[in-house]
Amino acid sequence: MIMKKIKWIALLLIVVLAYLGYNYIYQDHRNISEEKAAFSVTAVSLQEKFSNDTQASETKFLNKVIEITGQVSEINETDFTLDDAVFCSVDKSNALSKDNLSKTITIKGRCIGYDDLLEQIKLDQCTIIN
């Protein structure tokens, strides 16, 4: 009787561990659009921070969700740019319509780094907030 009980408990334990293990290995990607922004800045001030001290800014902003306000200076199918300073990559389904050009908007995205060839900060998985 006790042996049977132990067997059942062991089985249950294995199932639970397998379930937890599976969920750990195949966990979901971060959902940037639902994460709360760690910083809220303007596109121009963010560019200033990065060009003044790239390394410190990288430590502070890399991989973080940032909310950025700026004027739309370029729009393409899967990206747009704010104030020629912040490049925002979006899914095709989230593309910004062309009539937003030179309007001021606020977006949220994940900072992937500083492009020193063009002196622009790059964000991916962006969503438009306002």
Add this chain to the structure above:
Amino acid sequence: MKKLIALSLLLSVNFAISQNKFLTKTGVVNFEASVPSFEEVKAKNENTTAILNTGNGEFAALVLVKGFRFKNALMEEHFNENYAESDEFPKATFKGTISNFNIEDLNSSEKEMEYNGTLTFHGKTKTLDANSIKITLNADNTISLSGEFKANVSDFDIKIPKVVSNKLSKTVDVSYNFTLTKK
């Protein structure tokens, strides 16, 4: 007067240089280090900045390492934290010079040319000598650059733990595809 001529010369040179740049901010770079019958180790970066100077055939691509997306979120996390150490080394660069480059030679059929260049990743630089690159001048006046090469994990000072060493290829296949617009 001499000054004026010098100045106007300088300006026209500057003008000529700026006319020779083709660039993209959404270049694609893929890499794969899969081993058959194990889970694929593959990532894609769709936000690479690439510039080609059509005056001299020099090109440069800047890849933000955190922009590499994997199918598996945990693999992406491990890649960033343990292998690429992207907090410390957020940038990878791929640059080079295409030999005997002349924009006049380009047309809508794909041309294979040779370049000498370097790849910098994880703080280490490796030369890529006499590699081939495919170039096309498209009808809409954009230039397509594409190609592939192999990189050895050991050349970039990346340590692979024993437990996963049989699931990860020691040579990584890298491919790129840039569609550059005149700037």
